[in-house]
Each structure stands twice: as structure tokens, then as C-alpha cells.
Amino acid sequence: MGKRFKSGICAYCGAPGSTADHVFARSFFPETLRDDLPQVAACAPCNSEKxxxxHYLATILPFAGNHPLSKPMLEKQVPRRLAKNGKLHRTLAEGQVGVRWTEGATEQSSFGIPYDHDLLLGYLRYVAKGLARAHWDCTIPQHYAVSTGLVTAGQNAILRNLFVGRGAGYARGNLGDGLILYEGQQAIDDPSLTMWRFLVYGGMIFSDQDAVLDIPRDLWAITAKKPIPGLPHD
Incomplete structure (x- = not known):
């Protein structure tokens, strides 16, 4: 562990940090694609809770992924994790449902598994704070809200217009050969006001049982003084 992490301030809660943490877990990627992942200082409690x-998301995400590496991970890494977590294995097996979605002009069908939506959005709150530290050395104040959500195709078109795409206040990342793509924008007048857009595993498919939807593929997070109306926040 580098000295800069050992003596740093936790990127997630602002307490004195004593460990180094990968903003995106190494377990999200194949072993050969784990280099150069962003790291930050983290206190032991935050590191443990994150x-x-x-551990949960590393098992769930490959099921919903569209990236070419999703299938190999689903076949090789997920069975090992499920073998160690019988409760989760039973929950996924018993909760399978039929789902339908639109892909362009074509309707697709498959099976879906249950997942904890709140855990996923809660994880993005850690990630938004971690990336702000990793890219801009910015610690998001604890009184700031972190709002998170899914982005549909229509909303994504609007959101993209808010990204400048250049300069010191813009960040982007391509991790694990495209398994996780992200971009972030930092406000000029308030460095702790940030916006992040994520494409995870090629765009995960979230759907309701037997529903045909405009499938949300992007995830996003905003750190701001006040919560974004209508969106989950911490």
C-alpha cells in the first residue's frame, strides 16, 4: 500500500484513511484486465461496507451484461462465487422470470433474475465520490447529496449535452477493455458539483416481468448541495 493512501483522507466519508481502495473492484474484471484501475484512500469501515x-455485484452484473466478456465471466467466475453463497444462488434460481425488451425495432425475449436495485445505486454513490478524488483530488463534502439513477436512451441524449468533453474539469475512463466506460464533468464554480455517466458491461438490461421497455443502459450519478428531485440519493 502506497504512503499516499496510508496517510490520506477517506474519499467516501472524509475520515482519516488507512487503506487503498479500487474505486471499481478488481473482481469486476478478468484477472488479465485489472491493471491501472483508479485507486483512492479509504478508511477501513467504508472499504469494508463497499x-x-x-461481492454481490460481481456475481450479478455478468447476467445482465452485453459486453463480449460478460459471457466468459458468467461461465467461469460466477459459478465459483455462487458455490460460496448458497443463499444468493437459491434466490437467483427461484426468482427467474421471463422478460421482453425492444432492441431498435425488434422485440427480444429472455429470462431475468432479481437484483437489489438499491444496492446498485448505493454503490454508484461510492464510485462518484471515489472518481472525484481519483481524477481531481476532490473530496465531496459529507453534506452534499449524491443522486443516482438509470438513464434511458432519450434521457442519455439530453445528458450528453452537459458534458464539455475537454479540459481539467472533464474525466473519462475505459477499464477492462470496455467492461466499464465512464465520463465525468466538474463544475467550474463548485468543484464538488460533479456529474458522472457509466456504461457497465456493454449496457446492462434492466426490465420488469413481461414488460416491453425503452431499456435503460446507462447509469449516472450527480454530487450536489441538494438532491436532484425525483431521484434516489443518500
Whole structure:
């Protein structure tokens, strides 16, 4: 562990940090694609709580992924994780449902598994704070809200217009050969006001049982002094 992490301030809660944390867990990627992941200082409690969510998501995400690497991970890594977590294995097996969605002009059908939506959005709150530290050395104040949500195709078109795409207040990342793509924008007059857009595993499919939807593929997070109306926040 580098000295800069050992003596740093936790990117997630602002307490003195004593460990180094990967903003995106190494377990989200194949072993050969784990280099150069963003890291920040984190206190032990935050690191522990975040790791619990990551263990769950590392098992769930490959099921919903569209990236070419999703299938190999689903076949090789997920069975090992499920073998160690019988409760989750039973929940997924018993909760399978039929789902339908639109892909362009074509209707698709498959099966879906249950997942904890709140855990996913809660994880993005950690990630938004971690990336702000990793890219801009910015610690988001604890009184700031972190609002998170899914972005539909129509909303994504609007959101993209808010990104300048250049300069010191813009960040982007391509991790694990495209398994996780992200971009962030930092406000000039308030460095702690940030917006992040994520494409995870090629665009995950979230759907309701037997529903045909405009499938949300992008995830996003905003750190601001006040919560964004109508969106989940911490």
C-alpha cells in the first residue's frame, strides 16, 4: 500500500484513511484486465461496507451484461462465487422470470433474475465520490447529496449535452477493455458539483416481468448541495 493512501483522507466519508481502495473492484474484471484501475484512500469501515456490495455485484452484473466478456465471466467466475453463497444462488434460481425488451425495432425475449436495485445505486454513490478524488483530488463534502439513477436512451441524449468533453474539469475512463466506460464533468464554480455517466458491461438490461421497455443502459450519478428531485440519493 502506497504512503499516499496510508496517510490520506477517506474519499467516501472524509475520515482519516488507512487503506487503498479500487474505486471499481478488481473482481469486476478478468484477472488479465485489472491493471491501472483508479485507486483512492479509504478508511477501513467504508472499504469494508463497499466490499460487501462489490461481492454481490460481481456475481450479478455478468447476467445482465452485453459486453463480449460478460459471457466468459458468467461461465467461469460466477459459478465459483455462487458455490460460496448458497443463499444468493437459491434466490437467483427461484426468482427467474421471463422478460421482453425492444432492441431498435425488434422485440427480444429472455429470462431475468432479481437484483437489489438499491444496492446498485448505493454503490454508484461510492464510485462518484471515489472518481472525484481519483481524477481531481476532490473530496465531496459529507453534506452534499449524491443522486443516482438509470438513464434511458432519450434521457442519455439530453445528458450528453452537459458534458464539455475537454479540459481539467472533464474525466473519462475505459477499464477492462470496455467492461466499464465512464465520463465525468466538474463544475467550474463548485468543484464538488460533479456529474458522472457509466456504461457497465456493454449496457446492462434492466426490465420488469413481461414488460416491453425503452431499456435503460446507462447509469449516472450527480454530487450536489441538494438532491436532484425525483431521484434516489443518500
Amino acid at each position: 466490499s460487501k456490495i462489490e
